[in-house]
Amino acid sequence: xxxxxxxxxxxxxxxxxxxxxxxxxxxxxxxxxxxxxxxxxxxxxxxxxxxxxxxxxxxxxxxxxxxxxxxxxxxxxxxxxxxxxxxxxxxxxxxxxxxxxxxxxxxxxxxxxxxxxxxxxxxxxxxxxxxxxxxxxxxxxxxxxxxxxxxxxxxxxxxxxxxxxxxxxxxxxxxxxxxxxxxxxxxxxxxxxxxxxxxxxxxxxxxxxxxxxxxxxxxxxxxxxxxxxxxxxxxxxxxxxxxxxxxxxxxxxxxxxxxxxxxxxxxxxxxxxxxx
Amino acid sequence: xxxxxxxxxxxxxxxxxxxxxxxxxxxxxxxxxxxxxxxxxxxxxxxxxxxxxxxxxxxxxxxxxxxxxxxxxxxxxxxxxxxxxxxxxxxxxxxxxxxxxxxxxxxxxxxxxxxxxxxxxxxxxxxxxxxxxxxxxxxxxxxxxxxxxxxxxxxxxxxxxxxxxxxxxxxxxxxxxxxxxxxxxxxxxxxxxxxxxxxxxxxxxxxxxxxxxxxxxxxxxxxxxxxxxxxxxxxxxxxxxxxxxxxxxxxxxxxxxxxxxxxxxxxxxxxxxxxxxxxxxxxxxxxxxxxxxxxxxxxxxx
Numbered sequence: 001x002x003x004x005x006x007x008x009x010x011x012x013x014x015x016x017x018x019x020x021x022x023x024x025x026x027x028x029x030x031x032x033x034x035x036x037x038x039x040x041x042x043x044x045x046x047x048x049x050x051x052x053x054x055x056x057x058x059x060x061x062x063x064x065x066x067x068x069x070x071x072x073x074x075x076x077x078x079x080x081x082x083x084x085x086x087x088x089x090x091x092x093x094x095x096x097x098x099x100x101x102x103x104x105x106x107x108x109x110x111x112x113x114x115x116x117x118x119x120x121x122x123x124x125x126x127x128x129x130x131x132x133x134x135x136x137x138x139x140x141x142x143x144x145x146x147x148x149x150x151x152x153x154x155x156x157x158x159x160x161x162x163x164x165x166x167x168x169x170x171x172x173x174x175x176x177x178x179x180x181x182x183x184x185x186x187x188x189x190x191x192x193x194x195x196x197x198x199x200x201x202x203x204x205x206x207x208x209x210x211x212x213x214x215x216x217x218x219x220x221x222x223x224x225x226x227x228x229x230x231x232x233x234x235x236x237x238x239x240x241x242x243x244x245x246x247x248x249x250x251x252x253x254x255x256x257x258x259x260x261x262x263x264x265x266x267x268x269x270x271x272x273x274x275x276x
Numbered sequence: 277x278x279x280x281x282x283x284x285x286x287x288x289x290x291x292x293x294x295x296x297x298x299x300x301x302x303x304x305x306x307x308x309x310x311x312x313x314x315x316x317x318x319x320x321x322x323x324x325x326x327x328x329x330x331x332x333x334x335x336x337x338x339x340x341x342x343x344x345x346x347x348x349x350x351x352x353x354x355x356x357x358x359x360x361x362x363x364x365x366x367x368x369x370x371x372x373x374x375x376x377x378x379x380x381x382x383x384x385x386x387x388x389x390x391x392x393x394x395x396x397x398x399x400x401x402x403x404x405x406x407x408x409x410x411x412x413x414x415x416x417x418x419x420x421x422x423x424x425x426x427x428x429x430x431x432x433x434x435x436x437x438x439x440x441x442x443x444x445x446x447x448x449x450x451x452x453x454x455x456x457x458x459x460x461x462x463x464x465x466x467x468x469x470x471x472x473x474x475x476x477x478x479x480x481x482x483x484x485x486x487x488x489x490x491x492x493x494x495x496x497x498x499x500x501x502x503x504x505x506x507x508x509x510x511x512x513x514x515x516x517x518x519x520x521x522x523x524x525x526x527x528x529x530x531x532x533x534x535x536x537x538x539x540x541x542x543x544x545x546x547x548x549x550x551x552x553x554x555x556x557x558x559x560x561x562x563x564x565x566x567x568x569x570x571x572x573x574x575x576x577x578x
Contacts, residue, residue, distance in 0.1 A: 010379070014381060014383075017377065017387040017391075018387075020373050020376065020387075020391055021386075021390035023448070024391050024393060024394055024448075024451075024452065025390045025393060027405055027406070027409055027448075028393065028397075030405075030409065030416055031405050034408065042414060043413075043414050045413070045414070046419065047419045088301070089301045089302050089305065090302065092301070092302075093298060093299040093301070093302035096294070096295045096298035097299070100291050100294060100295035100298070101288070101291055101295065102291065102294075102295030102296050102299075103292060103296075105295065108299070108303070112306070115306070115310050115311075115314075117505075117559070117560060117563065118310075118314065118556055119505070119508070119552070119555055119556050121509065121535050121552040121555060121556075122313070122314060122317050122552050122556055123309065123310060123314065123317065124552075125317060125320060125325075125539055125545050125549055125552075126312065126313035126314075126316035126317050126320070127309060127313050129316075130309070130312075130313070145309070146309045148305060149305030149306050149309055149310065151306070151310075154302065179291070179298075180294075204396065207396075208398050208399055210398075210399055210400060210516075211515075211536065215536075215540055225398065225400075226398040226400045227400070229398065229400040229401060229404070230400045230403075230515075230516060233400070233403070233404045233407075233516060240408050240414075243404055243408070244405070244408065247401040247404055247405055250398065250400070250401050251397050251398065254396050254398075255393060255397075258389070258392070258393070258396045262385070262388070262392075266388070266456055266459075266460075269395070269453070269456050269457075270456055270457060270459075270460030273456070273457040273460070273498075273502075274460060274461070274495070
């Protein structure tokens, strides 16, 4: 009786999870199936689920039409530089807000809190004009620079610094360490989970951001993958087998990275979410 | 004594100088890209801003224009539609899915990876994918509808359905992220609460409604605020899925797509700035209301 009830209980959970998983993954399966069909097969009525022969050639065609390597390089490069920039700018400010006493600290911190509530659109027109003035439109720098000063990152990293016991740096002060050494050598290594979260946030953000790249940059060779794919959609929407092949090339690497580092990703996102 | 005090204050001064030095790079960036941009945007909202020449002060004209512009109200209404339904569905589904994932069942990792995939997929790919799934003639959604005896729907071109189509994609793409957050919240709940409830004879449903939900309310509150702020700024899917020259665009446009159109298609930057400020005010009002209402339903542990 008890075993029966147990099986019934987990069965229900399994059924629900299978349905949910299918709703989430099903569209991606269809994306892949479409990408290996011929054009005729994609517009057949009634729908043809599987292709007669796998058309890998679609991938060759979009690869020739579309500079994936450049877009991957741009996305990777922007992510990397933004992470390094944030590591330097954001974490050291977070350390100061967590540990040091200086005039105006609370006021500045409150003002930053206020900034976080302001929707991004408020900044877009002036930032665009700044980029025009700096002669930075249609450059990768334009996609990096405004993203380095991540207010949310300061809040999150400050939380991580504050969770480290103060005795640790007090002992270091007695040993005659300067503030920078305390920050760089002693505390920063201990905030590694925070830095990982920050890195994942930057990565997802660069990966997903759409409006700013299409505003500030014009040519394909200065786009991120996301914005480049959006441009591809604008140009060709008749041959869905090719567009879907392009979409597969764009999403697959992230899915693979995610499948491998699943635990770190999930923990990173959850930390970033919950520390805020 | 005197010397000691001087030393002490010298150390304090050094600390203050170091603090200011350490926040300086961040502050310089924020002053240029946020503070200056913020005030400049306010300035623009009271000006006529063309592509060339200096902005010309025109008082409240841009704001008055918004209040007499039917398109602005369409955009506002659509945005509120997405927000009200979007936030509700995202929260409900993410709690339900997270609750199933929180059970100790076989193959949990597989389910988890599957369900999280939309959270790491770029909107551009999601937009084009759903445009294909929702295609009137060749889309699989209409194919399924016809199989179960329903009529096909012109999802992305009809006034009555386009908003729902966008909402569907929005919720589908957002749920994953909030499942991660909710699941983390559920895993942080002390198992002794469940044990105590079980001893009292609580069933699965009671555990969910009497233990999980109340203890999760801080996370639900946080997720409500975050998803609300996110959806109020909806842009990507509308931009990617709806062609600008169709009537469907009118029926689906949000405040941010309207802002984008004004600022970067029609070059009405002053008016666009005013629209962005109005959006900011709306976000703040709704957030403040939420903050006020939280004391009636959010239960904090201590």
